[in-house]
Amino acid sequence: MPELPDVEGFRRVLVACVEGRRVERVEVIDPGVLHDVSGAQLRRRLKGRRVTGVRRHGKWLLLDAEGTVLALHFGMTGELVCCHTGDPRERHDRVVIAVDTNRELRYRDQRKLQGLWLLDATEVDGFLAHQGPDAMTVSAAEFDRRLARRRGVKALLMDQSALAGLGNLLTDEILWRARLHPARRADNLSDEERGRLRDGMRRVLRAAVADGRVPERETWLTGHRDDPRPRCPRCHGTLRRSRVAGRTTVWCPRCQRAPGSR
DNA sequence: CTTTATGTTGCGGG
């Protein structure tokens, strides 16, 4: 589930649930999601602290707690939910952070591909140093600079060190909207094509972030990618499914022409 | 049993 818009949705969950509140209890149900920190350390360093802010960069979510920062990444199956204390525990609840309002934040994740990191506020910049600019706020000039590589455009858009926040679904959606074949090389897009790409990215992101998730819509690819015989919502041609940049890729061979060079 | 899944990283090879 989690790409930039989903993580932005989690950020709002956090704001509503714990921002400004004091951490009363930290419960580590499955230490397998903790990185470089034990359950006891996590508890000791969060308990009693006030949550002073919540930030997102790409797919990373950062919870500030008076000098200590909890960094969360959701992998493919993670989510953040706000519960009342006493709500029944679910099978994949891994960590619970309860605050002084009878509410608790739960990090829920089936596959445990990523997890939680605990940092000192001074370590955050270094921690995110390898991340590219956030896809939601990147400037046109910086976007163009990031795309100036000899790589497949889909691989590049999904590369978090080039641009942070886009995953497999969003990337397909953006390329479809910009009418660009996913296997095109990024460095020989025309100025017009690169403009279309950035425009598509902005529109897709704006709509998805407003929803706090990547929506499944009839007028988007997302609403069709799991259909048995998926049709393009724009030209009604049959969509194709293949593997690009190591991931399942859905695109319209009529709307999104030729890889090669042009 | 096999395949697939919205992520990231590290490795081998071109």
Added chain:
DNA sequence: ACCCGCAACATAAA
């Protein structure tokens, strides 16, 4: 130096 595909990580569902 740059780029690609692929396996690995852990788990569930089709």
